[in-house]
Amino acid sequence: MNLYTTLQKLSVLPSVSGREDGIRALLSELIAPYADEVRVDNLGNLIAKKRGTGEGKTVMLCAHMDEIGFLVNFIEDSGLLRVAPIGGINFAASAFSEVVSESGIAGVLVPDGKTKPADYGANCFAIDIGVKSRKEAERKVKIGDFFVVRGGVRRLAGKRITGSPLDDRIGCAALLAVAENLWQEMLSADVYYVFSVQEEVGCRGAMTATFGIAPDYALCFDVTGTGDVPGADPMACALGKGAAVKIKDRSVICHPEVVTSLCTLAEKHKIPYQREVLLYGGTDTSSMQMTGSGSRAGALSIPCRYIHSRVETCDMGDAEACARLATEFVKALPEGK
């Protein structure tokens, strides 16, 4: 499977938190050839399993398949749609964007003309779907419908790509690559590939998925911020320098054994890597660590510039490094229950 081609397919399906049906169907098809079982839990997580010998550990690899978006909560007489944010919307970065609803209605997200960008919030934004009245709007859209910024990725120079939502379709694509890499391997461990729901609204999907699986080890795939753009907080993480082995973000401090194992394996197999301490943001890693009896949790991050904008920018080399490193991590898990 080609990571970039997969990512292109994944990025164009709207999948706002709580409405992940479309992308789940596609991911379900893509993971099926590399799993013994594929199921969906009650919250909507897609859970694929590669059976081990029954003598090994249980490991859960997870990437979230939801994205941030907008929920229609009022329709003006003029037909303009008022919206509430779902997840951590950066309104300044969302202004004047093409948006699309889960049923395919196209629109544009625009701020009112009076408000300064520094004061942007949900109350000064509206979606214009091109209708003339509320009546006309109501034939196309209902209160409670979801919109997302229209997705898609494009290539920049070299291995760099840009578009949205790379957060976290690029993690989903990397996870699919790991499943493909491991499919022919004889492993003692049971390996679970989880595409989680509702990460952007508080890492919720990973909680129920983890409770059901009760893994010994858990590894999360998600994007992380970088310190390599003007005005960034000091951070030793940059695009193109390899898989970022997470040590800490606002939601989690990763298990030292997992961090050490990932760094050692990267050195051994000459996979480019960097150590990541993220001062903001949270990931499913936290939910996987603390649910049920807990798990030894870590994360491989793909460095990403301009997160939660429509020009999220990554280096495909970093995603490839994450997939390779995760593959080696699963192969090197300790034997025995």
Next chain:
Amino acid sequence: MNEELKRDIFELSGIMSVSGFESLATEKIRERYQTYFDEIQVDAVGNHLLRRSCGRTDAPSILVDAHFDEIGMMVTKICEGGFLRFTSVGGLSQSVLQGADVVIYGTRTLRGIITSTPPHLRGDSEDILPEAEELLIDVGYPEEELEKIAPVGTPIGFAPRYRELAGGALAGKSFDNKACGAIAAYAIAHTPRENLAGDVTLLLSAFEETSRIGGVAPGAFSANPDYAMVIDVNLARVPHTPKSETVPLRGGVSLAWSAATHRELTAMTKALCQEKEIPHVMVAAPSSTGTNSPTLNLVGSGIPVVDVGLPLRNMHTYYEVIAPEDADALCRLVQAFIESPALAERFGGRKEELPT
């Protein structure tokens, strides 16, 4: 307070256990406590579960929780000239950062000093405290060496120094909350087995200082107790702190009335204090205790919990202060709690009958 307990408090508090690195302390915990406990286990999160059985079947399961992680710092970047950029792990007291003496727990242990802007150069910004992320640690070591010894992600703590003040109060770092852990371990270890009202698990839990859930959730899920006590330090009064939100030093333990804890268990624990003449004060923590109690309360199908505090001054600095009288009170309360036939009778093995 006897010398053995004092030494335990100093030793345990001096172990590096910055949130997320608790599992690195396993060997030291085993070394100190394996002769006293039947089983010592470290789980996937870094919780340590120390079990002591009463030797009877059908006995209730009692949990005593004291978080074992401590606030600290972490390397975020290695800078030119042998400086480390860092971030806080947990709610460090910003007021004591500049000029502090710290230990960097890398591939080998280094000492460092947090940089400070001299008053001569502060100008108008004199009253504004810089955030941890704006400061640097001066290690005075070449950058290339630091890349190897203290890579990004290396934990950092205040230098451990312990002393007794005139009047017997103890001063040092990370009494929050390892003093409570040491006291609870001492109480459980020194209770004759035949006096135990049930099987006791001491949960030295991870991630209290940093996680919105806390290691107590997976720890208590595994232990699955009938009832539990959460012990954490409480803010002790000094002249410039508000009376309403603090407790007196040397006033004994504090017990919290809270929506996040079990009212009847709290009342019965208070009665135990009265019966055994253990000094205590009652405090109101209406919606939350700010400790592990609210989480523990909701683990699995729910666990009755009482929230107990040890008064402590200067929280989250390198010289926290506790009083031996309060430590003794806590020690006696833990012992009374795990020996109490009344609690075992009321809460043992009948979780389903409790009012919800």
